[in-house]
Amino acid sequence: MMERETLHSFLRDMLLARAFEERAAEEYSKGNIAGFLHLYPGEEAVAVGVIRAVEPSDYIVSTYREHVHALVRGVPAGQVMAELFGRTDGICGGMGGSMHLFDRQRRFMGGYAIVGETYPVALGVAYAIAMRELPEAVVCFFGDGAVNQGTFHESLNMAALWRLPVLFVCENNQYQIGTDVHRHSAVTEMHKRAHAYNIPAEKVDGMDVFKVHDAAHHALDRIRSGSGPQFIEYTTYRFRGHSMADPGAYRPPVEVRAYQANDPVSAAVKDLEFRYPNAEELAQAGPDNIHRLAERGRSAGHLNEEDVQAIEEEVGKIVEDAVQFALRSPQPTIEDAWAHLYHNRRHEVLI
Amino acid sequence: MAEELLYWQALNRALDAEMAADESVFTLGEDVGLYGGSYRVTEGLYARYGEWRVRDTPISENSFTGLGVGAAMVGMRPVVEIMTVNFALLALDAIVNMAAKIPFMSGGQFAMPLVVRMPGGVAKQLAAQHSQRLEHTLMNVPGLRIAVPATPQDAYWQLRQAIASEDPVIVLEHELLYFSKGPVDFAAAAPPLHRAAVRRQGKDVTLIAYSRMAELALEAAQELAKDNIKAEVIDLRSLSPIDWDTCAASLARTHRLLIVEEDCRFAGAGAEIAAHLGERCFFDLDGPVRRVAGLDMPTPFNGELEAASIPRVADIVTAVRELCLAGAKK
Numbered sequence: 001m002m003e004r005e006t007l008h009s010f011l012r013d014m015l016l017a018r019a020f021e022e023r024a025a026e027e028y029s030k031g032n033i034a035g036f037l038h039l040y041p042g043e044e045a046v047a048v049g050v051i052r053a054v055e056p057s058d059y060i061v062s063t064y065r066e067h068v069h070a071l072v073r074g075v076p077a078g079q080v081m082a083e084l085f086g087r088t089d090g091i092c093g094g095m096g097g098s099m100h101l102f103d104r105q106r107r108f109m110g111g112y113a114i115v116g117e118t119y120p121v122a123l124g125v126a127y128a129i130a131m132r133e134l135p136e137a138v139v140c141f142f143g144d145g146a147v148n149q150g151t152f153h154e155s156l157n158m159a160a161l162w163r164l165p166v167l168f169v170c171e172n173n174q175y176q177i178g179t180d181v182h183r184h185s186a187v188t189e190m191h192k193r194a195h196a197y198n199i200p201a202e203k204v205d206g207m208d209v210f211k212v213h214d215a216a217h218h219a220l221d222r223i224r225s226g227s228g229p230q231f232i233e234y235t236t237y238r239f240r241g242h243s244m245a246d247p248g249a250y251r252p253p254v255e256v257r258a259y260q261a262n263d264p265v266s267a268a269v270k271d272l273e274f275r276y277p278n279a280e281e282l283a284q285a286g287p288d289n290i291h292r293l294a295e296r297g298r299s300a301g302h303l304n305e306e307d308v309q310a311i312e313e314e315v316g317k318i319v320e321d322a323v324q325f326a327l328r329s330p331q332p333t334i335e336d337a338w339a340h341l342y343h344n345r346r347h348e349v350l351i
Numbered sequence: 352m353a354e355e356l357l358y359w360q361a362l363n364r365a366l367d368a369e370m371a372a373d374e375s376v377f378t379l380g381e382d383v384g385l386y387g388g389s390y391r392v393t394e395g396l397y398a399r400y401g402e403w404r405v406r407d408t409p410i411s412e413n414s415f416t417g418l419g420v421g422a423a424m425v426g427m428r429p430v431v432e433i434m435t436v437n438f439a440l441l442a443l444d445a446i447v448n449m450a451a452k453i454p455f456m457s458g459g460q461f462a463m464p465l466v467v468r469m470p471g472g473v474a475k476q477l478a479a480q481h482s483q484r485l486e487h488t489l490m491n492v493p494g495l496r497i498a499v500p501a502t503p504q505d506a507y508w509q510l511r512q513a514i515a516s517e518d519p520v521i522v523l524e525h526e527l528l529y530f531s532k533g534p535v536d537f538a539a540a541a542p543p544l545h546r547a548a549v550r551r552q553g554k555d556v557t558l559i560a561y562s563r564m565a566e567l568a569l570e571a572a573q574e575l576a577k578d579n580i581k582a583e584v585i586d587l588r589s590l591s592p593i594d595w596d597t598c599a600a601s602l603a604r605t606h607r608l609l610i611v612e613e614d615c616r617f618a619g620a621g622a623e624i625a626a627h628l629g630e631r632c633f634f635d636l637d638g639p640v641r642r643v644a645g646l647d648m649p650t651p652f653n654g655e656l657e658a659a660s661i662p663r664v665a666d667i668v669t670a671v672r673e674l675c676l677a678g679a680k681k
Contacts, residue, residue: 059425093458102457109424110457114448120414121449124421124429131377131403131427151444154411158418161409341494343459344517350496350545351594 007268010052010209011308014044014265016315017068020077023319024067024084028244032327033084036113037098038065042239045264046171047072049212050139050234053220059107059138061122063171064099065238066111069141075103077318078325087329094332095340109138116149118142119168123155126164126229137165137223139216145176147190156197156229163228167219168194170233171206177242178250194231206234207264237262269308353534361503361535362392362468362524365510366430370400373428376514379406379415380432380468389434390470390529412438416445416467423465424453428514436471436523437483450519451494462517466510472563472613473661474526479649482657484614489521490591490623496520497590498544501565503533505548505588508541516544523590525563545589547597553581556671557601559624560611561587564662568611571667580675590620598624599632606637607674613661616644638677643670 021039028037040047043065051060051072062069070080075091083090084098091103099113109125112118122140129136146152147170159166170191176184187193194201200222204215212234219230237259241248248256356364369376377400378393384407387394397405408415412433419429433439439446446467454463473482489497496518500506506524513520542548550565551572560568565586572582583601587593602608608628610621625640643662651657 061421091458092456092460095458096456100456102453102460104457104460109421110453110461112449114444117417117444117449120417120445121421121424123414124418124423124427125425126421127418128422128425128427150411151414151417154409154414155417157409158411158414337455340459341455344454344462346517348516349543350592351543351589351596 008307008311010048010213011268012311012315013048013052013072014209014268015311016077016318017044017047017071018265019312019315019319020067020071020080020322023323024081025240025244027084027323033098034086035097036064037084037244038242039240039244040065040068040238042259042263043171043173043206043236044068045209045212045268046169046206046234046236049209050169050216053213053216054137054139057107057136058220059109059122059125059136060141061109061118061125061138062101062111062141063118063143063146064111064113065143066101066141067098070101070103070108070111073103073106073108075101075106075108077322081322082326082329085326085329086331087326088332088336089325089329093336093340095337115146116142116151118146119151119155122166123158123164126159126166127162130162130164135224137167137220139167139169141169141171143176144170144172144174144181144190145179145184147193148185152193156194156199159229160197160199163226165223166229167216167223168199168229168231169216170231172233172235173238174235175238175242175251178246189233191231191233199229199231200227201231201233203233203235206236207262207267209264209268352538353536355532356503356535357529358503358506358524358531358533359391359529361507362510363394363396364535364537365507366393367396367399369428369511369514370396370404375426376428376430377404377406378430378432379408379419381408381410381434383407383432388432390524390526392468393432412442413445416442417449419465419467420445420449420453420463423450423463423519424461428464428466430466430468430514433467433469435481435526436469436485437481439467439469439485443488446489446495446519446521447492451492454518455494463519464514464517465519466513466522467519468510468522468524470524470526470529472525472527473645473650473657476652476654476657478652482650484619484645486523486590486614486620487618490620494519495591496545497523499523499562499588499590501525501528501562501586501588503531504535507535507537509544509588512541512544520544523562527563531566545592545594547588547594548586549583549597549601550586551582551584553583554604555581556607556609556675557583557585557598557605558609558611558667558671559585559587559598561590561620562613564611564613567662567664568667570664571671574664574668575671578672580671582671593624593627595627595631598628599635602628602632602635606635608636608640609667609670609674610640610642610644611662611667612642612644614645615647616642617647619644638674641670641674643667
């Protein structure tokens, strides 16, 4: 039941995300980006589906794999790329880097590089919202590896206890760096852990942007109607290693190939091709889904291959401009660093 | 105008005043609400301001301190109470990795008007896990500010100033000071949060101390006066930043320095004070900087050993006599 515009914008976001990250990898290889660089290809449907479901007045708290979260939230690609380059025009003036993107204006509350930090930050923002009785919500991202930190249990408990408006979003890409989920967790279905704190939770296919979006949208509705925190586990997969320093050799090639066949970007592109479901697909989908499939095909019929190419060209230009913007941006000075440190102090006399 | 108050009462009045003046101020921690706080600092506030502004938390130090961080990022002014400084070790991620770094890493986009209060120090036979001084750990973290009030008046002023600050401020309260009494003038203008105070003037030797040790240094100075040794006593009031100018000006007059700290000697707060003033005031000094400090051991449970593990007035007096004697020989 997606509108043509919605399909179009999801696809654009996902193609931009893919192009941005692949270019970041290229710039890393050239030496323009240093340090840790954690890329998102394979997981785009989660960021796009979730963040397109939130309001501008909501807050996002993210992890160290957050470039795409920031881009979808609307942080200009140039400012994200310049931050990856460590330059003055980066969204944090080159003080944060790849893992620490913050955009106060867009309520993007940061990328956090210590696993398990996003929960308490989200808790605090949500506490403030609840105290002020505002109709806002906080989206708290984390990976499957983060559910074994103490803060997960501490924060879910408090969020449930005080009915705080938090949407917990588990991006289950099935690997905690190089340790697969069956080797790091006794309970591998992360949503079940939320039940221990009486938080409604579900598991959703994170490779399908429409399913992702629907689930997030409904969860946010429940939060706004006063149902307290909600939890969604999205099963997804990263095509690359944990970071640029990781070739990902611990993963069986057959597994990587299987997930690539289920690439969310290709899947979204496929949805745009004009095609009615065949008899077999209709049978598989079951009677409840016939209407949905048919409707999607019909509305998608407005787009064709040329439109997809046009989007690819558009995002390609955005990414190229972002790189040029970053390259032109000056290096920050140590005086800039001191200024950032003392910025909020303003005129307070300390001694 | 001044009122005689206990240290905990002064903190309570400061918190009350800030909460009354600004709805974004709230406090949270273990037993701060219904129970009224382990050291009574939040007594009466739960009834006055309700559960959202005086929040009893589960025993989850890292996450409720982190809650304070998140709330501070959206304009609240949280005052987190960590029941004792020892439990702050469980909250160091929130304090060190989050509160201290978010304003900087965000390029100054986010302020961090967060206060974390922690009772600490050696009290009365609470054993090694409840008798620590962790100021050295926090001092080494750029982005944090640390207040160490020694008097009820400073407790009142410094907590109010900490709440008003846009930076994260750690307030280290000494467990043996909560029931010490002193005048609190609510109308008097406060000195800046981090300025040191010269508690007693003297020309022969400078004693630099903070928190409970400032009291002991004053007692030692009285004792030394009987021998006609005139000791100047500086109460630092703050460990980050440190008011070096006040210290240096004193050394220019006395030429001798003894640092008194309850913290362990090795890599403790006194080590930084000695190194900095040694560098800056080398030519003013008649001899090496000396320290009287806690022993480098976990605090023993046994009462006499516990007392022997941290500076006593007699230790300070002895050290000053040695220092002045060494100077006299020259």
